Structures are given as structure tokens and as C-alpha cells.
Amino acid sequence: MLSVIIPTEGVEQTAVATLAALVPGAAAGIVREVLLVDRAGTDTIERVADVAGCRFLAFEGTRAAALAAGARQARSPWLMFLHAGAVLDSGWIEETTQFIQTVASSGRQRAGIFRYARSPYADTGFRDSFKFIARMVTGPSAEQGLLIARDHYDRLGGYAPDARRSEARLLRQLGRSSRTMLRSRIIVA
Secondary structure, three states: OEEEEEEEOOOHHHHHHHHHHHHHHHHOOOEEEEEEEEOOOOOHHHHHHHHHOOEEEEOOOOHHHHHHHHHHHOOOOEEEEOOOOEEEOOOHHHHHHHHHHHHHHHOOOOEEEEEEEEOOOOOOOHHHHHHHHHHHHHOOOHHHOEEEEHHHHHHHOOOOOOOOOHHHHHHHHHOHHHEEEEEEEEEEO
């Protein structure tokens, strides 16, 4: 039902944290495959993928190009893009299933964005306050994840590998009318 694409930078801890939150989704049958797209060029993430039963894709280039490469390799009709280190809260499975069923039955193309939640262990400072205000003004950021049907993603042109700020561009293309802010939170470290 769902392919999860996670671009990584060769850091095991962030990838493992995100994968751990996806395990219940795999057990419930909603996560069909996970693709770890590593841009670091080390074998660390390849070992993580092997142990976790994920697909591994080594890639050189921008994060947007890595996301686009992962989407091309994905096999499911629905795509979920998550940054390494982002952790979904426990309610994401039921809500994601409902969202996919609602969009499929309505015939209306929509994408889901998870609700941002700062890690309770992160240090807060002026920069975090500024990011919070920016999020309120400009809308969701790429680190909040994206849940989108493959055909809708393709129709929008997906992540442009060479475009500057490609993730933000895709969110802008979706616009407010075709994206839904999901209730499930995504904790971003």
C-alpha cells in the first residue's frame, strides 16, 4: 500500500530512529517497503538497511535528487517521504490508512502532511522560535513528511532533481487546497 522513502546522510542513529517508528506500520500491513537512499557513500546505511529488511539505494547528488530516485524505485501506489531522524507518533498508522481510503474513495487528489512537533529533548532557543513563526506564516516544511499518491506525485512533476529548494517547491505546488494537515505528529530532532 505504501512505500516510505528516507534520504540519509550516512548517520545510523537518525535512520534507526525513523525506522523504529515504522515497524508497527509494517506489522499492520500498511508499509509495503522502505527505501533508504544514502548520499554519504559509506556502508553504514547499507548495513542498517540489510538488518532492517529495507531496500538500499546509494546515491550522489542533492537531497531532492535522492528523493526523486527513491520515488522512481518505489513499487507502491502511495509514497511517504520522511527525513532521517523524523519520528511519527503512535497514531499515524490508523490515520494514514483512513486518509488513503478517503482520498481513494473521493477521487480528489490530496496529499497529507504530518503535524510538526519539536523533540522534547531539543534545546530551545531564538532559532527555534523563529522557525515556529516561519512555519505559521509560510506553511508546512519538508521535514514534516509528505504522504502522496504516486499518480498525484507524478502529475505534479515530483521532486525536481536540479531545482533549488525542490522540496518546498513541491509543497507550494500542492497548495492549501490539495493538502491536508494530519492530526498525527512528527517529532523532528
